[in-house]
Amino acid sequence: MTQSHVPAPADPAAVPASPPPLVIAGHGTRVNAGAEAAFALVEKVRGLLPGVRVEAGFVELTPPTIDRALDAVLESAPAAVVVPLMIGTGGHVRDDIPEAIESSKSRYTDATVVYTRHLGSPAPMIAAVHARIAAARDEWAADDTDVLMVGRGCSVTEANADHVRLSRVIFETGGYHQVLSAFIQVARPSVPEILHQYYASGSRRIVVMPHFLFTGRLDEWVHGHVEAFRAAHPDADVRIAEVIGPCDELAQVVAQRYKEGALRARTSAGSPAYLTGLLLQGRKVVVVGGGCVARRRVPKLLDAGARVEVIAPELHRSLQTLADSGALTWHAREFTPSDLDGAWYAMAVTDSAETNAAVAQAAEQRHTFCVRADKAGEGSAWTPATGETSGVTVAAITSHDPLRARRIRNRFLEVVNEEEL
Known part of the structure; x- marks a missing residue:
């Protein structure tokens, strides 16, 4: 297509019939x-x-x-x-x-x-970094290994700070002796500076992790710095991990x-969710998590007649009362995928992103709709803001804006109440 080409305008009311590219x-x-x-x-x-x-x-x-x-x-x-x-x-x-x-x-x-x-740096990326470090350290024990996380480095302070934060996450989740940050360009400290700092502290087993997606000039520069350091410090064993790669x-x-x-790539206004009403009477619904979010959601599920099972090591006291009365079934343990066998609907409402992700994945495999409280876009259903008045239930759902949904719900309730006057 040339610069002068003028494309045919799209119908602004049309919703793509197939997934957006x-x-x-x-x-x-x-x-x-x-x-x-x-x-x-x-x-x-x-x-x-x-x-x-x-x-x-x-x-x-x-x-x-x-x-x-x-x-x-x-x-x-x-x-x-x-x-x-x-x-x-x-x-x-x-x-x-x-x-x-x-x-x-x-x-x-x-x-x-x-x-x-x-x-x-979501969990899969963290796992990939640990795998690259493990391959490089080979026979070294993690707690006997010092790791140098190398970032790109740029003029944006927040981006550099994110790299330093990542190093802390790698340290706390990997069990290494030390994990320090360096940058290959623009920002400091540099790779040679941290290598010398490690050496001065007595470190002789160092894994350098180039935290880049693919090999390129930055990766080549890291190898150059390490080769120069090795030549000057033959008593230090410095190993270079692989970049993340197309894994x-x-x-x-x-x-x-x-x-x-x-979810947002639509050419029409409104939420991308398809609104419907679930008839849950007598059907199994699984809620994973027993805290404040579950406290708000479970009573509504019970009101709808659902057979609610809550999976959580501990329960909010109001849910404990419901469990003691037999209104719900409580499994006092961590979630396992088989908990969703036979479930029509699921809610992942724990404080753990990893657990919520596991619930959503298990639900997807079973074709069970799942609400994920921490990351709505990674579930397969959303919970609308609802309200009841004068025999009417109203609901509002938006594109990732729960505060706006609640405001709209309140306006709906006002309209219904006005009709009764």
Whole structure:
């Protein structure tokens, strides 16, 4: 498509009949192996999202550019989702990718483009980092290993701070002797500075983890710094871990970011949820978690006649009263996937993101609709803001704005009450 091409306007009232396409927005590299790894990841993501068109675009160096990749999908789709293939929220996430999106939207003025959050460090990414470190340390015990987490480094303080925070997470979840942060460019401390700091403290077993998605110039620079340090300190054993690479964990995170964005990638107004009323009388409903959120939700489920089973090591006192009376069944333990066998509906309302994710995954496998309280977009159902008055139940549901939903519900209740006057 040439710059002068004027696309046909999309029908603003139309809802895409098929899932919106995905454009994965990467950095780009001069290193062929890095570019090949990026396209290998695209293939993995395609495998996780059957029926979704998945393309890649890049900020620089590797074709096509992000705006041209977006142009290509918007030629035949009224909406698209762009996922930044970036660990941190630096300049590319804040400026370059949004500018590319705006460039494409200037040509497809009626298109809806949803730009998702960056990858960050969710549990699958943490697991991938630990796996790379474990492979590098090999026979070394974790508590006898010092780890150097190398980040990209940029002029955005928050992005650098996120890398330092990640190092703390890796330390507390990996059992290593020490974990310190360094940056390969722009920010300090540098890789040589931390290597010398480790050496001065007596460390002789060091794993350097280049926290990059794919190999490239940054990875090459890390290897150069380590080789120079080894030459000057032959008594120190410094091993370099592999970059994250186009692994299953990374593909899962990209696919999840897409799913979050796809909920909003609509060209019509309103919530992406399909509103219906569930008739739960006599049907099994599983609530995982026994805290304050469960305290609010369970009584409504009981009022609907559901056979409620609560899975939680401990119960809120009001739920304990219901359990003692026999109104619900309480399993005083941690969740297992088999808890959802035969369930029509499930709620994941614990304080643990890992447990909530496990509940949502088990529900998906069983075709059981599941509300996830901590991350609504990662469940398969949402709980509306409801209210009852004058024999009427009203509900409002929005796109990830519960406060607005409650305000709208209250207005609905006012309208119903006015009709009774």
